[in-house]
Amino acid sequence: MSYAKLRGEPIPGTYIFDGEAAMKGYALNKMCYSFNSAANREEFLKDEDAYCHKFGLTDEQRQAIRDKNVLGCLRAGGNIYYLAKFTGIFRLSVQDLGAQQTGRTVDEFKAFIKSQA
């Protein structure tokens, strides 16, 4: 797990997207940014391997995309705002992503949010 390099104690479970992450994740984020365009989303769905290759994803990034593994994408330098455009292709909401990252079902995750009201 990578932790905050902001000044202060690390914040558990929090990935700070700083320069180091931005450099590490550039190819992955660039691909996800391309999904603003419907034509690019279609191209990805048609041939995922070719599309990932075009952007030069690392093996780690390629695997995380293959698995739709959000924490894996974050560890590979992904930024959640761009990743949301990737997961949006599969109609996954931020609540689906929250559930996946916290090891809860979606209903459990929604209940957890509500419990903080």
Add this chain to the structure above:
Amino acid sequence: MAQITGGLTTSHIPAIGGAVPREDALRSDPYWKPFFDGYEKAREWLHAQNPDVAVVIYNDHGLNFFLDKLPTFAIGAAFEYRHDDEGWGIPTIPPFHGDPELSWHIINSVSAEDFDLTTCQEMKVDHGFTVPMSLFWKGNTYWDVKTIPVCINTVQHPLPSPARCYKLGQAIGRAIESYPKDLKVVVLGTGGMSHQLDGERAGFINKKFDQWCIEKIVDDPEALAAISMHDLVKEAGAQGAELILWLTMRGALSTKVKKIHSNYHVAISNTATGLVVLENVA
């Protein structure tokens, strides 16, 4: 002279963008009712103000800007701003009119105070901008208001500090009020409140901190400006850092303001929602 009549803050969660066209039906839905109920008073106040211009302080989530060129502070200086496909299905809404003459006045004025803005003659605006406009101008009835988008980086650290954003807001406020045309201006600060989308801490909400922010933004914004970015991320969640957008808005208002209305609700999607309406006190 141009006059700032007040400011509004609101969350800009994408799910709201999908719900806004169905607001009347959703008013009886227990999930949406406590959220939408908060906006009646805000719209009443806004329509009574009948502003000529809305300056919208927001953050881009990867529609207009990418990491190849990522400005800390950017401002639109265009005749028109368009929403576009953001990749995950938010309905796009009609274009917004700009006021490039006022944009350049702001650019020149804040530059003289050492704030160097990235100037954009073309700029797509994403849900950080469009959702609040749709919420406050129900039915997307914003055609007779001109807009000025001010975009602040919340994507890649280092983000500008709360103190820096508050000072930028103050400089923007002075810029607007030194504009020679008789215009009524409102300032929107969008985003927040506490939420975290990524990491094992996803779903984090901090009601106590949010309510403290809603209280302080009225009479003691300096207390918010004194928070470090680290503490803000810790207390409000990774994306709760959007509070800097509220604080920029507050900086543009008068030192003393009158609170017209506020609303707080946990939660829509993964986010605690907050709405505050502040009127300038001459």
